[in-house]
Amino acid sequence: MEIIVGKNAGFCYGVQRAVDEAINEAKRGKVYCLGEIVHNQNVIENLEEKGINFINNIEEAKGNTVIRAHGVPKEVYEKAKDRNINLIDLTCPSVLKIQQMVEEYSKKGYFIIIVGKSNHPEIIGIKSRAINNYVIVESKEDIPELLEKIKENKNILLISQTTHSSKKFDKIADFLKQNLKNDINLEIKKTICPSTEIRQKETEDLAKEVEMMIIIGDKRSSNTNKLYEISCNYCKNVIFISDESELDLSKIKDITKIGIMAGASTPKEDILKVKEKLEIRS
Ligand code: SF4
Structure with a gap:
């Protein structure tokens, strides 16, 4: 294998x-x-x-x-x-930079659209810097019901949680560009962390290449969940485990090529232990 x-x-x-x-x-x-x-x-x-x-x-x-x-x-x-x-x-x-940006634009009277999960600690920290109005959205689908409120503003800043899905952010940005009139100043700052983007792209490429993907990380980790979502889009067999103890070897029977990815909160040791368990089995 x-x-x-x-x-x-x-x-x-x-x-x-x-x-x-x-x-x-x-x-x-x-x-x-x-x-x-x-x-x-x-x-x-x-x-x-x-x-x-x-x-x-x-x-x-x-x-x-x-x-x-x-x-x-x-x-x-x-x-x-x-x-x-x-x-x-x-x-x-990178998070400090976003906090400072939100504070600075807020002081200038901008309305802030924050892309991310509303209950994520990073977003809770970022929104505390927004003096004026702000909204938090996760995907393009959240925008239509907020559009009237958004349109009331002349200056808008669009930013993102560092670990959000790059594709979801792009769809939101495109939707806003298409639906806001030209007299509204929309500033788009794609504040997704480069390491997140690189990891998501690598996950996509790997998922396309292998028969099975194993995603390792805590189920509460937002960025690890994104890797799981991405893998499911490109690979039919995807499992999401916290560590090697959750790896059910019967699920990898007949698999000849496996990809392993892990989120930003998963230590290297956990990845190595999963790899070792697979190696012993193969
Ligand atoms: S993913 Fe990591 S490196 Fe990137 S902003 Fe978050 S904590 Fe920083």
């Missing part, structure tokens, strides 16, 4: 940086982390063993506190300052 692991499978730069820095902080003393550092239970358990205390809100922090790569709402910085909490800000530079 041929097993092809995507070159871009696993932790992205922003997540790797946040995890490494959090571990370094834990070596120096007690450290809190506001929210799960990544949507991956195996990683969380591993970091808890290394002494990192995960908390759900800043009120629970009693000392050095890590801000994860997704970023946090603006008020968290104010609350931390009031409570004398030292923040170790590991918001990914």
